[in-house]
Amino acid sequence: MKNKWKKGILFSFLSLSILSSPLQVFAAGKPLTKSVTIVADSKEYKKEAEKSFQKKITENGKGYQLADIAYNIVDQEYTETLTKTVEMQSEPHLTMEEGGITYALISKNKEETVRQPAATQTVTGWDEYDHAVTAANVPSTKVVHAKNDVTGEMEDVTCSLTGITQTGTKTVTNTMSLTFSDYDASYYEWNGHLIPRNDSTPALSGYENELLSSVGATSGSRITSISWVGSPYTGSDGVVHRDATANVEQQIQVYRANYSGAITTPEEKEVIYTATYSAPDQDGSVEYKVVATATYNPVSSMVPMVVAGVGILIFIFLVVAVLYILRKRKKEKPANT
Numbered sequence: 001m002k003n004k005w006k007k008g009i010l011f012s013f014l015s016l017s018i019l020s021s022p023l024q025v026f027a028a029g030k031p032l033t034k035s036v037t038i039v040a041d042s043k044e045y046k047k048e049a050e051k052s053f054q055k056k057i058t059e060n061g062k063g064y065q066l067a068d069i070a071y072n073i074v075d076q077e078y079t080e081t082l083t084k085t086v087e088m089q090s091e092p093h094l095t096m097e098e099g100g101i102t103y104a105l106i107s108k109n110k111e112e113t114v115r116q117p118a119a120t121q122t123v124t125g126w127d128e129y130d131h132a133v134t135a136a137n138v139p140s141t142k143v144v145h146a147k148n149d150v151t152g153e154m155e156d157v158t159c160s161l162t163g164i165t166q167t168g169t170k171t172v173t174n175t176m177s178l179t180f181s182d183y184d185a186s187y188y189e190w191n192g193h194l195i196p197r198n199d200s201t202p203a204l205s206g207y208e209n210e211l212l213s214s215v216g217a218t219s220g221s222r223i224t225s226i227s228w229v230g231s232p233y234t235g236s237d238g239v240v241h242r243d244a245t246a247n248v249e250q251q252i253q254v255y256r257a258n259y260s261g262a263i264t265t266p267e268e269k270e271v272i273y274t275a276t277y278s279a280p281d282q283d284g285s286v287e288y289k290v291v292a293t294a295t296y297n298p299v300s301s302m303v304p305m306v307v308a309g310v311g312i313l314i315f316i317f318l319v320v321a322v323l324y325i326l327r328k329r330k331k332e333k334p335a336n337t
């Protein structure tokens with residue numbers, strides 16, 4: 001009997017402990033889901049999502065407990081970019097490839113520049129004369145073959161006469177023709193002089209100045225040689241003649257007719273495009289767009305269980321008390337008889 005009493009007390013304390021412990025009881029019903037969209041890098045989006053969901057919520061008078069969070073990455077974007085600026089003479093393409101990376105055009109600028117400015121190149125030419133000339137007896141134009149300094153090509157340029165100048169003197173050698181008469185006599189006649197006959201060389205020594213004067217040679221001229229030309233011959237007048245030549249070296253005045261013209265190279269323009277391209281830096285940071293979905297399970301209220309537990313506990317204590325009183329009376333009864 002004593003053991004049964006102890007067991008009853010122990011049962012009462014165990015029941016009290018069980019009813020007093022914070023047990024979570026899930027009720028039957030559909031789970032509740034909540035979703036949020038998070039934009040963050042790969043290291044932070046879970047933390048951001050967890051901040052967005054409460055551990056416990058109440059909706060429509062019902063309690064719910066957070067059970068799980070699922071993540072769905074719906075988009076990702078590289079937050080760092082690579083840029084390239086390129087100059088070209090044609091309209092930029094919308095994309096360009098380089099090093100296995102596809103770049104997209106983000107801006108372009110069109111600028112017209114002067115590639116080659118207009119240029120005027122002076123071309124000159126001249127003609128020289130060994131006698132006096134004037135503008136009236138020389139050509140008014142002259143075609144000069146000249147190199148275009150801009151293009152490097154040879155061009156024919158028509159130049160106009162700009163004037164006539166004396167450019168000094170030069171030494172020239174001319175040939176004088178002489179004819180001697182009465183060649184078959186001991187003396188032959190030349191310019192009124194009787195010259196001793198010499199079949200090897202005309203004997204005109206001492207007559208050089210007169211000879212030069214007869215042909216209008218300029219001062220300073222000199223005869224360098226005299227020689228016979230051909231054999232003696234009889235003219236129509238029945239007189240025997242013989243021809244000779246004299247080489248005359250003389251200084252003459254040089255006249256120059258000057259000409260001038262121009263090569264005109266027109267201005268050349270070109271269009272330059274400056275294009276800027278960009279591409280995501282796949283080695284840089286990544287930003288994710290994540291849909292986080294939290295699942296909440298419905299939770300039963302603890303109040304009815306607590307009330308029921310207290311009632312049961314009171315009942316157990318009453319039973320124990322009644323048993324105790326009955327036992328005590330039973331022990332006291334034989335002592336009163």
